[in-house]
Amino acid sequence: MTDAEGQGVRAPERIIRVMIGGRVQGVGYRAWTQDEAEARGVRGWVRNRMDGDVEAVLAGSAAAVDALCALLWRGPPATWVTRVEASPAGPENLGGSGGGFRQIATLESWMRSY
8 A cells, every 4th residue: 555655554553452361371372372473473472360361462453463363262272262352552561572572471460450
Protein backbone atom coordinates (compact mmCIF):
# COMPACT_ATOMS: atom_id res chain seq x y z
CA MET A 1 0.00 0.00 0.00
CA THR A 2 1.32 3.48 -0.82
CA ASP A 3 0.23 7.01 -0.05
CA ALA A 4 -0.32 9.83 -2.58
CA GLU A 5 3.43 10.52 -2.72
CA GLY A 6 4.28 6.88 -3.43
CA GLN A 7 5.65 6.30 0.05
CA GLY A 8 4.96 3.05 1.87
CA VAL A 9 2.19 3.25 4.43
CA ARG A 10 2.58 1.06 7.49
CA ALA A 11 -0.48 -0.66 8.78
CA PRO A 12 -1.29 0.39 12.33
CA GLU A 13 0.37 -1.76 14.97
CA ARG A 14 -1.77 -3.78 17.34
CA ILE A 15 -0.55 -4.46 20.89
CA ILE A 16 -2.47 -6.79 23.18
CA ARG A 17 -1.97 -8.49 26.53
CA VAL A 18 -3.13 -12.11 26.60
CA MET A 19 -3.83 -14.39 29.57
CA ILE A 20 -3.94 -18.10 28.75
CA GLY A 21 -5.38 -20.65 31.17
CA GLY A 22 -5.53 -24.42 31.33
CA ARG A 23 -2.69 -26.91 31.18
CA VAL A 24 -0.16 -24.45 29.79
CA GLN A 25 2.85 -24.81 32.08
CA GLY A 26 5.33 -27.66 31.88
CA VAL A 27 4.34 -28.48 28.29
CA GLY A 28 6.64 -26.15 26.29
CA TYR A 29 3.96 -23.51 25.80
CA ARG A 30 6.29 -20.51 26.18
CA ALA A 31 8.89 -21.85 23.71
CA TRP A 32 6.12 -22.75 21.27
CA THR A 33 4.64 -19.24 21.60
CA GLN A 34 8.03 -17.68 20.95
CA ASP A 35 8.54 -19.82 17.82
CA GLU A 36 5.07 -18.99 16.49
CA ALA A 37 5.53 -15.26 17.23
CA GLU A 38 8.91 -15.13 15.50
CA ALA A 39 7.50 -16.96 12.46
CA ARG A 40 4.86 -14.22 12.12
CA GLY A 41 7.08 -11.22 12.89
CA VAL A 42 5.29 -10.54 16.18
CA ARG A 43 7.26 -8.74 18.91
CA GLY A 44 6.76 -9.00 22.65
CA TRP A 45 7.21 -11.50 25.44
CA VAL A 46 5.71 -14.50 27.21
CA ARG A 47 5.99 -15.71 30.82
CA ASN A 48 4.54 -18.13 33.32
CA ARG A 49 2.53 -16.82 36.24
CA MET A 50 2.51 -18.30 39.72
CA ASP A 51 -1.23 -19.00 39.42
CA GLY A 52 -0.60 -21.50 36.58
CA ASP A 53 -1.55 -19.17 33.72
CA VAL A 54 0.71 -17.97 30.93
CA GLU A 55 0.78 -14.25 30.10
CA ALA A 56 1.98 -12.66 26.87
CA VAL A 57 2.19 -9.26 25.24
CA LEU A 58 1.97 -9.39 21.44
CA ALA A 59 2.78 -6.50 19.08
CA GLY A 60 2.75 -6.34 15.30
CA SER A 61 0.43 -6.01 12.37
CA ALA A 62 -3.22 -6.65 13.22
CA ALA A 63 -3.25 -9.70 10.92
CA ALA A 64 -0.16 -11.26 12.52
CA VAL A 65 -1.30 -10.57 16.09
CA ASP A 66 -4.80 -11.90 15.39
CA ALA A 67 -3.40 -15.04 13.75
CA LEU A 68 -1.11 -15.74 16.71
CA CYS A 69 -3.87 -15.05 19.20
CA ALA A 70 -6.07 -17.62 17.44
CA LEU A 71 -3.22 -20.17 17.53
CA LEU A 72 -2.82 -19.69 21.29
CA TRP A 73 -5.94 -21.85 21.70
CA ARG A 74 -4.02 -24.79 20.20
CA GLY A 75 -0.56 -24.65 21.74
CA PRO A 76 2.01 -27.45 21.55
CA PRO A 77 1.22 -31.16 22.12
CA ALA A 78 0.06 -32.01 25.67
CA THR A 79 -1.48 -28.54 26.07
CA TRP A 80 -5.08 -28.15 27.13
CA VAL A 81 -6.16 -24.51 26.78
CA THR A 82 -9.36 -23.50 28.54
CA ARG A 83 -9.12 -19.72 28.28
CA VAL A 84 -7.50 -17.06 26.07
CA GLU A 85 -8.36 -13.53 27.20
CA ALA A 86 -6.99 -10.61 25.20
CA SER A 87 -7.10 -6.95 26.18
CA PRO A 88 -5.60 -3.83 24.59
CA ALA A 89 -2.11 -2.86 25.72
CA GLY A 90 0.30 -0.04 24.96
CA PRO A 91 3.97 0.21 23.97
CA GLU A 92 4.89 0.56 27.65
CA ASN A 93 3.79 -3.07 28.14
CA LEU A 94 6.47 -4.36 25.76
CA GLY A 95 9.08 -3.98 28.50
CA GLY A 96 12.04 -3.32 26.25
CA SER A 97 11.46 -6.34 24.02
CA GLY A 98 12.86 -4.33 21.11
CA GLY A 99 12.31 -5.91 17.73
CA GLY A 100 12.04 -9.51 18.87
CA PHE A 101 10.09 -11.89 21.02
CA ARG A 102 11.41 -13.34 24.26
CA GLN A 103 10.57 -15.43 27.28
CA ILE A 104 10.81 -13.53 30.54
CA ALA A 105 10.88 -14.54 34.20
CA THR A 106 7.82 -15.90 35.98
CA LEU A 107 5.61 -13.25 37.53
CA GLU A 108 5.92 -13.67 41.29
CA SER A 109 2.67 -13.78 43.25
CA TRP A 110 3.40 -10.54 45.12
CA MET A 111 3.71 -8.74 41.77
CA ARG A 112 0.38 -9.85 40.28
CA SER A 113 -1.54 -7.15 38.52
CA TYR A 114 -5.22 -6.76 39.32
